[in-house]
Amino acid sequence: MRTYSKEELQDNVRYLELLSKSFPTANKAVEEIVNLSAILNLPKGTEHFLTDIHGEDEAFHHVMQNASGAIRRKVLEELENTVCITELNELVTLIYYPKEKLDLIKKEKTGDILENWYKLTIYRLVIVCRAAASKYTRSKVRKALPEDFAYIMEELIQEEEERMNKKEYYHNIIDSLVFYGRADTFIIKISQVIKRFVIDHLHIIGDIFDRGPGPHHVMETLMDHHSLDIQWGNHDILWMGAAAGSLACICNVIRIALRYANINVLEDGYGINMINLAGLAENYYTDDPCDAFLPKVNPESMSSYEYGLMARMHKAISVIQFKIEDQLIKSRPEYMMEDRIILSTFNAEKGTVMVEGVEYPLNDTLFPTVDPKNPAQLTEMEQIVIDKLLISFKASDKLQKHVRFLFNKGSMYLAYNNNLLYHASMPITEEGTFKVIKLEDEYYSGKRLMDKMDQMAREAYFSQKELRQTDFFWYLWCHQDSPLFGKSKMATFERYFIDDKKTHKEHYTPYFIKMDDDGTFAKMLLKEFGVDPEVGRIINGHVPVKVKSGESPIRAGGKLLVIDGGFAKAYQKSTGIAGYTLTYNSYGLTLMVHQPFESLERVLSDEYDMMSMKNVVETVVKRIRVRDTDIGKKLMKQKEELEMLIQGYRKGIIKEKLS
Numbered sequence: 001m002r003t004y005s006k007e008e009l010q011d012n013v014r015y016l017e018l019l020s021k022s023f024p025t026a027n028k029a030v031e032e033i034v035n036l037s038a039i040l041n042l043p044k045g046t047e048h049f050l051t052d053i054h055g056e057d058e059a060f061h062h063v064m065q066n067a068s069g070a071i072r073r074k075v076l077e078e079l080e081n082t083v084c085i086t087e088l089n090e091l092v093t094l095i096y097y098p099k100e101k102l103d104l105i106k107k108e109k110t111g112d113i114l115e116n117w118y119k120l121t122i123y124r125l126v127i128v129c130r131a132a133a134s135k136y137t138r139s140k141v142r143k144a145l146p147e148d149f150a151y152i153m154e155e156l157i158q159e160e161e162e163r164m165n166k167k168e169y170y171h172n173i174i175d176s177l178v179f180y181g182r183a184d185t186f187i188i189k190i191s192q193v194i195k196r197f198v199i200d201h202l203h204i205i206g207d208i209f210d211r212g213p214g215p216h217h218v219m220e221t222l223m224d225h226h227s228l229d230i231q232w233g234n235h236d237i238l239w240m241g242a243a244a245g246s247l248a249c250i251c252n253v254i255r256i257a258l259r260y261a262n263i264n265v266l267e268d269g270y271g272i273n274m275i276n277l278a279g280l281a282e283n284y285y286t287d288d289p290c291d292a293f294l295p296k297v298n299p300e301s302m303s304s305y306e307y308g309l310m311a312r313m314h315k316a317i318s319v320i321q322f323k324i325e326d327q328l329i330k331s332r333p334e335y336m337m338e339d340r341i342i343l344s345t346f347n348a349e350k351g352t353v354m355v356e357g358v359e360y361p362l363n364d365t366l367f368p369t370v371d372p373k374n375p376a377q378l379t380e381m382e383q384i385v386i387d388k389l390l391i392s393f394k395a396s397d398k399l400q401k402h403v404r405f406l407f408n409k410g411s412m413y414l415a416y417n418n419n420l421l422y423h424a425s426m427p428i429t430e431e432g433t434f435k436v437i438k439l440e441d442e443y444y445s446g447k448r449l450m451d452k453m454d455q456m457a458r459e460a461y462f463s464q465k466e467l468r469q470t471d472f473f474w475y476l477w478c479h480q481d482s483p484l485f486g487k488s489k490m491a492t493f494e495r496y497f498i499d500d501k502k503t504h505k506e507h508y509t510p511y512f513i514k515m516d517d518d519g520t521f522a523k524m525l526l527k528e529f530g531v532d533p534e535v536g537r538i539i540n541g542h543v544p545v546k547v548k549s550g551e552s553p554i555r556a557g558g559k560l561l562v563i564d565g566g567f568a569k570a571y572q573k574s575t576g577i578a579g580y581t582l583t584y585n586s587y588g589l590t591l592m593v594h595q596p597f598e599s600l601e602r603v604l605s606d607e608y609d610m611m612s613m614k615n616v617v618e619t620v621v622k623r624i625r626v627r628d629t630d631i632g633k634k635l636m637k638q639k640e641e642l643e644m645l646i647q648g649y650r651k652g653i654i655k656e657k658l659s
Contacts, residue, residue, distance in 0.1 A: 001643050002640070004644055004647050006651060006653065008644075009647060009651060009653045010653060012644065012648075013648070013654070015641075016644065016653070017654065019641060019642075020645060020648075020649075020654050020657060023645060024656060024657035025656045025657065026646050026649040026656060029645050029646050030646065032638075033642050036635050036638060036639045036642075037639070038137070039137055039626055039635060040635055040636065041625055041626070041627065042136065042137070042625065043585075043586035043624065043625060043626070044200075044417075044585070044586045044624045044629050044632075045200025045201060046067075046201075046583055046585040046586075047200065047201045047202075047203060047417070047583065047584040047585075048068060048199045048202045048581065048582075049203045049421075049539055049563060049581060049582035049583070049584070050063065050202070050203070050205070050567075050581050051204070051233075051423070051540070051541030051542075051563050052205075052206065052207040052233070052542065052544070052564040052567050052568065053204070053207065053212070053218055053567050054207055054208075054209070054210055054212045054235070054568035055208070055209060055210060055211055055212025055213060055218065055265070055568075056212035056213075056214070056567050056568060056569065056597075057213070057217040057218050057221075058214070058599075058600070059567060059579065059594075059596075060218050060221070060567070061217075062096070062597050062600075062603065063579075063594070064195075064221060065095075065097065065195065066092075066096055067195060067198050067199045068581040068582075068592040069590075070585075071092060071095055071194070071195065074128055074131060074132055075088060075091055075095070075128055076088065078127050078128050079091070079124060079128070083124070090607060091121065091124055091125070091128075092607070093603060093604065093607045094121070094125075095125070095128070095191045095194055096603065097600065097603065098187050098188040098191040098192075099188055100600070100604055101604055102184055104604055118177075118178045119175065121187065122174050122186065122187065123174060125191065125194070126156045126157065126174075128194055129153070129157055129193055129194050130156075130157045130158075132193075132197035132198050133157055133193075136197065138154075138158070141154070142154060144193060144196050144197065145193060146189045146192070146193070148189075149185075149186060149189050152173055152177070152186075153189075153193065155170075155173065156170065156173060156174075196226060199583075200227065201227045201228065201229075202222075202225055202227065202229075203228070203230075203414075203421055203539075204228065204229070204231070205233075205421050205422070205540055205563070206231050206233025206235075206236060206423030206424070206484070206540075206541055207234070207236060207541065208222075208230075208235070208236055209236055209238070209239045210235040210238070210253075210256050210260075211256070211262075211568045212567075212569070213262055213265065214269075215239075215265060216398065216402070217269075219402040219405065222405070223402075223405055228409060229409055229410070229414055229416070230406060230410035230411075231410065231411060231412065231413060231414055231421050231423050231540075232406065232410050232411070232412060232423060232457075232484065233424070233484060234423070234424065234478075234482070234484040234485050234542070236406060237457070237473055237484055238252055238253055238256075238473070238477045239253055240403050240406055240473060241470055241473025241474060241476075242393050242399075242473075243396070243399050243400055243402075243403040243461070244403075244460055245393070245470050246467075246470035246471065246474055247386055247390065248321065248324050249473050249474055249477065250386070250389055250393055251317055251318075251320055251325075251386070252321060252474075254266065254272075254317045254389070255314065255317050255318050255492075258293075258295065258313055259293075259295065259296060260295065260296055260297070261295035261296070261301075261302070261310060263310065263313075269398070270396045270398055271392070271396050272392045272393060272399075273388065273389075274313070276384065276385045276388045277313050277385050277389070278309065278313055280316050280381055280382065281309065281312035281313040281315070281316040284316065284368040284369055284381075285368070286312070290308075290315045291311075292315075292363070292364060292496045292497070293311040293312075293314035293315040293318065293496070294307070294311045294314075295307065295311065316385075318492075319367065319369060319382075320378065320382050320385065322342065322343040322376075323370075323376045323377070323378055323382070324378075324386070326344045326375075327376050328471055329341050330344075331468075332471060332475075334438070337479065339356050339357075342493045342494075343370070343376060343493065344376045345375075346362075346370060346372065346375045347359075347372075348365070348372035353493075353497070355494060355503050356503075360498045360503060361498075362497045363498065363499050364496075364497055407461060407462075411454055412450045412453055412483065412484075413529065415529050415530055415531050417629050418531055418532055418535050418536045419531070419537050419538075419539050419584070420525065420526055420529050420531050420536060420539070421538075421539050422450070422483065422538075422540055423483075423484055423540055423541060424484050424485065424486045424540060424541075425483050425484075425485075425509060425540075425542070426446075426450075426511050426525060427449065427481050427482075427511070428509070428510050428511050428514060429510060432514050432521055432524075434446040434528070435481065439456065440452075440456070447528050447529050449483075453483070457472060460473060477490075480509060486508060486511060486512065486542065487506040488506060488508075488509065489506055490506065491503060491504050491505070491506050508543075512543070515555055515556050515560055516556070518556070519556045519558065519559040519560075521556070522556040522560050523559060526538065533559075537558075537559055537560070537561060537589075538556070538560045540561075540562060540563075541563055541564035542562075542564060543564060545562055545580070547593075561589075561591070563580040563582050563591070564579075564580070567579040572596060579594045580592065580593060580594070585624075586624045587619060588619040588624075
């Protein structure tokens, strides 16, 4: 313990007086130091990393239930030597989905067989729960227990049933739960507690939204989670911009939803009224086949009318989007995106547009709402549609609640326990130095740039000074200097309307080339963000890892982990898998490769799990303790301050407040 001089204590006397209100005597301060010292020596809690969920709520929900294999590993560690594999699989599935699995079991078992099953199962669940809770303090465990079973669970978890004096007491608790009909509820609650203890903290590294059918369900699950952080992805920032009122973001959100036939997310999930857009589509595009705008789903999954209407709405909102984006770029010369003004170059006589100074023929010239003399001008009906949509997005209580949560728990990046987390990339030059970017008349790069972008996004949403501020969300969505995007352009117009595929190419920025080196550049990045470059790692997503083409998620000499393996079904043909997840416990980092999630019914009936392969990225020689984590650093600082307070009491600088 460091010894403080009287002068040092006097210099900190105001803070020590404040601290003494919580610890009014030296003995109270000593008690807290003893408590902190014990916590610092506990094993670190397990962190769980997911990215690029893209609205695949069923697969996401299953990964949350199985904790990327952590539940199964915990069950096997505790029971593998005493329980057969069939019963282990049943127990694991029960922990994942206790209510649903109980319903099936009660159809299969009755009478004494069911009663004995209940007793044995509760006994086994308690063993697993005790092991999962062992790395936490009693206080933390107590706070996590459900109110109606807190006393019973604490008794069962904290007591070893082998103790002769408590053996009968212990088993009587279990017998009573079964006898009085509380076994089902207890099993459901203790399964939730096990999942709570197995994963201490959750990291979502961007792209919750778009493509899949249930991003709103994913958000509700995240809002119920006990401890998490989020690093924004480009698809998240798009929805955040739409909620803030960016017209360009609103158009993109609707366009993508229609492209993947996820109109229910808008209408049922968030209450966005699409009737005016449907009316516009029927008025102007009834005779248009809209072949390039057909939804990316099986046509037999909906009626032919719905399928066609969705394509017409898709084209209608796309044309509005291109008009609004042209207007935005013209009004924002500081974005230097004039080469992305395309619709305004439409030549009706020749049926062409200009892309990066080259004239290309269009494969579709049916633009009934485009004035050849002023292509970017919205028609009166288009203006009504976009005005109504703006009102609908701003008035959606659920969307605004979800976006506020993204701001509350989210950020552009996070440095956490020697890992640097961000969704996509970092703006750099071809030489490998941080790119200097001008924002609001000042120049930024590296960490300062990310901090500035974070601040500007928050201001654009919360200040509500002017709608123009929301343009910055669109900048983060598709600008080549956006760390959330990381490409030379977003070639949406070209993919719809130009057959020449060389115009479709979206070249990755220099960051992605540099990240394929031996780790030198990654170490520079880690140092910039205050992470030890020798032990730290960068973890991100954004670019799906094409496993079947031989790509590896472990790059830059092991300094970069790209854990986007294709959660979104749209990517699984190219990746060959259904996603990566990562866990980081006191023994090291483990990368999980997942199979496609088939159905809850198969999980329950066949006890099938989507986890397919485990890849140990790192195993530490010395087990990681709380003292080695960011929380541990804060606790050690608290310990130092309490030691200073004790010396202040003992040297008479601070008076003890005796009751």
